[in-house]
Amino acid sequence: MKRFLIISLLLISASSWAEGVRWQDLPPASQEALMNLKDNWDKLPADKQSAIAKRIDHWQSLSDEDKNEAKQRFERWQQLSPEKRQKLLAKYQEFAKLPLDEQEEIKRKWRWFKKLPPEQREIMREKWQSLSIEERRALRERLRQANPEQRRELDRKSVV
Numbered sequence: 462m463k464r465f466l467i468i469s470l471l472l473i474s475a476s477s478w479a480e481g482v483r484w485q486d487l488p489p490a491s492q493e494a495l496m497n498l499k500d501n502w503d504k505l506p507a508d509k510q511s512a513i514a515k516r517i518d519h520w521q522s523l524s525d526e527d528k529n530e531a532k533q534r535f536e537r538w539q540q541l542s543p544e545k546r547q548k549l550l551a552k553y554q555e556f557a558k559l560p561l562d563e564q565e566e567i568k569r570k571w572r573w574f575k576k577l578p579p580e581q582r583e584i585m586r587e588k589w590q591s592l593s594i595e596e597r598r599a600l601r602e603r604l605r606q607a608n609p610e611q612r613r614e615l616d617r618k619s620v621v
Contacts, residue, residue, distance in 0.1 A: 481507030
């Protein structure tokens with residue numbers, strides 16, 4: 462658990478803060494969780510100290526359920542091949558460059574998809590994977606240009 466937390470915190474890049482965080486200024490719970498870093502804390506760059514302190518505060522504010530979910534995601538990430546990780550990272554970076562409204566639309570669609578029964582999700586996955594690249598592009602374009610009623614009709618037909 463502590464190793465997972467420390468690795469996660471070190472991997473996360475955060476915006477730079479001008480000042481670091483002194484070890485003695487960390488709350489006791491944070492000091493305990495970061496004990497492996499105590500001897501090297503003062504050697505870390507100020508922005509890294511601040512980022513770690515911010516992330517540990519966030520981590521400690523999470524519910525047990527959210528912590529377990531994060532651990533499971535991290536374990537799945539660790540099990541991926543380096544190539545798959547690189548692909549996912551590239552996709553994430555591509556997503557992060559999108560305008561916020563497009564990001565929200567993608568998130569909305571993902572939430573909709575996750576609410577479907579597993580059988581329906583699998584059918585849609587199979588249909589999507591059976592499409593050629595050109596067919597996928599055409600379908601995306603149809604969905605982009607569709608009005609809400611047309612989208613509902615496409616959803617009902619489970620075109621995707």
